[in-house]
Amino acid sequence: MSELDIAGVVPLSSVDWPDHLVATVFCQGCPWRCPYCQNAAILDTRTPGIVPWADVQELLERRRGLLDGVVFTGGEALRQAAVESAIADVKALGMQVGLHTAGAYPRRLAQVLPDVDWVGLDIKSLPEDYREAAGYEGGTKAWESLAMIVDERRRRVDSASPFTYEVRTTVFPGSPAERHFEELVARIREAGVEDFALQEARAKGTDPIFQAMATHWDMSAWRMRFEEMAACARSAGFSHVEVR
Numbered sequence: 307m308s309e310l311d312i313a314g315v316v317p318l319s320s321v322d323w324p325d326h327l328v329a330t331v332f333c334q335g336c337p338w339r340c341p342y343c344q345n346a347a348i349l350d351t352r353t354p355g356i357v358p359w360a361d362v363q364e365l366l367e368r369r370r371g372l373l374d375g376v377v378f379t380g381g382e383a384l385r386q387a388a389v390e391s392a393i394a395d396v397k398a399l400g401m402q403v404g405l406h407t408a409g410a411y412p413r414r415l416a417q418v419l420p421d422v423d424w425v426g427l428d429i430k431s432l433p434e435d436y437r438e439a440a441g442y443e444g445g446t447k448a449w450e451s452l453a454m455i456v457d458e459r460r461r462r463v464d465s466a467s468p469f470t471y472e473v474r475t476t477v478f479p480g481s482p483a484e485r486h487f488e489e490l491v492a493r494i495r496e497a498g499v500e501d502f503a504l505q506e507a508r509a510k511g512t513d514p515i516f517q518a519m520a521t522h523w524d525m526s527a528w529r530m531r532f533e534e535m536a537a538c539a540r541s542a543g544f545s546h547v548e549v550r
């Protein structure tokens with residue numbers, strides 16, 4: 307198996323997995339192109355990694371006992387086959403594994419899920435809107451991944467290694483997720499999701515085209531619409547809702 311292409315590592319993070327202190331590994335490349343992506347610099351799938359996995363392993367050895375675990379993010383954390391052995395290495399060190407994914411690789415997700423303790427899954431839009439939302443017809447795969455994590459949670463609810471997740475949706479004015487938010491939330495809830503987060507896209511640090519678009523938003527109308535969506539999410543029947 308080839309080496310995991312890693313674009314960067316944050317040795318200590320308290321924000322990438324709720325209530326956990328982790329090292330965060332940024333995997334190079336993503337097949338999708340969400341307009342509000344904050345990691346545009348690491349999306350190219352042809353760019354090689356700049357941090358050897360062996361260096362990450364050394365860091366983890368040194369920080370054993372200090373870190374709860376490792377979060378794999380990206381880019382798309384599940385794009386590369388080598389993430390499977392990297393996850394197994396982390397488990398072998400006795401650490402927990404968190405994963406940020408947009409669900410583009412459900413078969414790989416199925417392979418690694420038994421070794422994963424927490425997933426943050428982005429659901430971009432209704433399945434039929436993915437081309438507009440993410441630049442790719444990936445809706446079926448993302449929603450397949452969603453069903454998988456809900457099942458995994460149920461399967462491990464009483465196990466010695468419980469599994470938790472958060473499903474999150476990012477919105478901005480006129481996005482497919484915003485236009486169809488009420489239906490989107492209803493379908494996410496129908497899929498059995500208990501933990502949901504509504505996120506507001508931030509223009510800073512994104513592609514210049516998106517930043518230019520954001521200068522035309524009517525922010526007072528947007529604030530009202532965002533509060534409406536937050537209220538919708540809070541009343542949808544989830545066990546836990548975050549708005550950020």
Ligand code: SF4
Nearest residue numbers: 336338340343381408
């Ligand atoms: S799926 Fe995530 S990493 Fe990929 S383009 Fe969208 S926001 Fe960026």
